[in-house]
Amino acid sequence: DIVMTQSPDSLAVSLGERATINCKSSQSVLDSSNKKNYLVWYQQKPGQPPKLLIYWASTRESGVPDRFSGSGSGTDFTLTISSLQAEDVAVYYCQQYYSTPPYTFGQGTKLEIK
Amino acid sequence: EVQLLESGGGLVQPGGSLRLSCAASGFTFRNYAMSWVRQAPGKGLEWVSVISASGDDRYYADSVKGRFTISRDNSKNTLDLQMNSLRVEDTAVYYCAKDSIPYSNYQNWFDPWGQGTLVTVSS
Numbered sequence: 001d002i003v004m005t006q007s008p009d010s011l012a013v014s015l016g017e018r019a020t021i022n023c024k025s026s027q028s029v030l031d032s033s034n035k036k037n038y039l040v041w042y043q044q045k046p047g048q049p050p051k052l053l054i055y056w057a058s059t060r061e062s063g064v065p066d067r068f069s070g071s072g073s074g075t076d077f078t079l080t081i082s083s084l085q086a087e088d089v090a091v092y093y094c095q096q097y098y099s100t101p102p103y104t105f106g107q108g109t110k111l112e113i114k
Numbered sequence: 115e116v117q118l119l120e121s122g123g124g125l126v127q128p129g130g131s132l133r134l135s136c137a138a139s140g141f142t143f144r145n146y147a148m149s150w151v152r153q154a155p156g157k158g159l160e161w162v163s164v165i166s167a168s169g170d171d172r173y174y175a176d177s178v179k180g181r182f183t184i185s186r187d188n189s190k191n192t193l194d195l196q197m198n199s200l201r202v203e204d205t206a207v208y209y210c211a212k213d214s215i216p217y218s219n220y221q222n223w224f225d226p227w228g229q230g231t232l233v234t235v236s237s
Contacts, residue, residue: 038221040223042159048229049209049226049227049228049229049230050159050209050224050227051226051227052214052223052224052225052226055214055223061225093158093159095159095223095224097220097221097222097223098221100220100221101161101164101173101175101220102161102173102175102176103149103151103161103164103220103224104161105158105159105160105161106158107158108158108159
């Protein structure tokens with residue numbers, strides 16, 4: 001099974017500042033035949049289910065603010081929030097869908113306001 | 115609008131059984147694989163089980179294999195999870211989640227997720 005590891009576990013960022021969350025997979029999730037990275041990011045606010053933010057590692061879901069961006073390839077990925085807003089306080093999860101099942105998630109990164 | 119509504123959660127003793135259901139609407143249910151994902155209190159996300167669009171193929175996490183059974187009724191647009199031999203560590207919110215791409219080979223993400231139903235296993 002592919003193990004997903006996020007860093008840091010928690011993060012405090014000032015409003016308007018950049019937030020960066022990392023995700024590392026134990027093996028590559030890049031399909032060389034189509035050059036796609038099988039990596040998704042979700043946002044989960046308290047008391048709510050996860051919400052899709054970014055898929056194929058860097059494609060923003062419709063309706064997601066453009067301050068959210070995803071990057072990376074192979075085994076190392078990053079979710080960046082360019083200018084943190086109060087409503088971005090949440091736990092963020094990465095998940096691989098390259099070698100499935102099982103689908104595997106990172107442990108989550110809790111993002112708070114400093 | 116796609117909607118997934120879970121039901122059936124509750125308090126059950128260790129060793130007991132519970133059946134969860136997920137009512138789907140707003141999309142062609144029979145075309146999509148469906149999963150159950152759980153989240154223990156204060157913890158992260160753990161995939162539990164997936165069933166193919168037709169219902170012919172089913173996969174389980176090692177942690178529930180042999181105890182849980184996933185099923186679906188494409189005529190009623192419902193997804194079920196039969197949970198037997200429940201353990202304290204099965205305590206979690208259980209979400210049903212739709213595959214993002216129809217007729218998938220399981221290589222896709224979950225979107226959307228239901229609101230979840232809480233299962234508490236305790237004596």
